[in-house]
Amino acid sequence: MTNHIIQLDDVSFSYDHSIVLDHIHLEVGEGEFWALIGPNGSGKSTLINIILGLLKPSSGSVELFGSDINSFKHRERIGYVSQKSNSFNSGFPATVLEVVRSGLTRKSGLFRSFSKKDEQKALKSLGIVGMESFARQNIGELSGGQQQRVFIARALVGEPDLLIMDEPTVGIDQQNVASFYSMLNELNRDHGIAIVLVTHEIDLVTDLATHVACLNRSIHFHGIQSDYKKMDDEDISNWYGHPVRRVHQFETEVDQ
Numbered sequence: 001m002t003n004h005i006i007q008l009d010d011v012s013f014s015y016d017h018s019i020v021l022d023h024i025h026l027e028v029g030e031g032e033f034w035a036l037i038g039p040n041g042s043g044k045s046t047l048i049n050i051i052l053g054l055l056k057p058s059s060g061s062v063e064l065f066g067s068d069i070n071s072f073k074h075r076e077r078i079g080y081v082s083q084k085s086n087s088f089n090s091g092f093p094a095t096v097l098e099v100v101r102s103g104l105t106r107k108s109g110l111f112r113s114f115s116k117k118d119e120q121k122a123l124k125s126l127g128i129v130g131m132e133s134f135a136r137q138n139i140g141e142l143s144g145g146q147q148q149r150v151f152i153a154r155a156l157v158g159e160p161d162l163l164i165m166d167e168p169t170v171g172i173d174q175q176n177v178a179s180f181y182s183m184l185n186e187l188n189r190d191h192g193i194a195i196v197l198v199t200h201e202i203d204l205v206t207d208l209a210t211h212v213a214c215l216n217r218s219i220h221f222h223g224i225q226s227d228y229k230k231m232d233d234e235d236i237s238n239w240y241g242h243p244v245r246r247v248h249q250f251e252t253e254v255d256q
């Protein structure tokens with residue numbers, strides 16, 4: 001039986017009086033890679049904020065790693081990367097290593113003192129995302145795509161079991177998006193880290209993800225990737241609200 005690391009049961013949420021999430025059921029198991037897709041304004045970020053405990057549902061319950069979110073004590077098991085992470089300018093006075101180390105504790109600032117062991121953890125984490133050789137460079141000197149890899153290393157440094165990302169490829173050029181997603185695939189496949197990824201790049205991601213959830217206020221589909229692929233483009237277009245035609249770009253490259 002799969003152990004659920006996220007379980008949303010009948011979750012609804014409203015900002016003021018407008019319902020944004022309507023009776024959501026969603027279960028994410030250990031080691032699964034979920035793509036959360038849906039049109040603009042469909043509630044994806046709101047749902048992520050509820051899973052992260054930043055917003056409280058109007059009704060329904062949220063469990064993380066088998067505990068009710070209100071009594072969940074192991075935040076370090078969850079790494080989070082937002083779409084706004086890659087925004088350091090070239091003058092920002094911190095090295096890549098310092099940024100990654102700062103992920104080791106929520107209480108520390110960028111410049112508190114760290115042990116040799118902390119540094120090794122940070123270097124290991126940078127190695128996972130292929131950025132070890134940039135460790136001593138200033139974060140602001142890196143490209144948007146490289147910065148985003150560093151932020152994933154920061155989210156990984158505490159060795160989380162779950163990585164949540166909200167449109168992490170915003171600002172990354174198309175050439176680097178594919179290698180970015182391949183890296184996520186390796187994180188999931190080789191390191192066993194469960195991933196929940198919010199994205200608009202449905203063709204790229206739904207070939208990599210093991211599971212897909214389609215959200216537009218309510219969940220229109222959630223299940224394994226092969227079942228998602230069997231759905232008609234017309235069905236997806238109907239709940240998306242505009243025509244969607246899928247092209248499966250990674251089919252021959254990814255061994256699922």
Ligand SMILES: Nc1ncnc2c1ncn2[C@@H]1O[C@H](COP(=O)(O)OP(=O)(O)OP(=O)(O)O)[C@@H](O)[C@H]1O
Nearest residue numbers: 015016020038039040041042043044045046047200
């Ligand atoms: N703080 C807020 N106060 C009021 N309404 C909000 C707030 N944040 C979001 N909304 C509204 O809630 C709805 C869902 O927004 P949300 O950001 O969750 O959607 P999304 O699917 O992540 O969108 P996008 O793909 O454009 O990032 C939208 O109609 C949005 O305008």
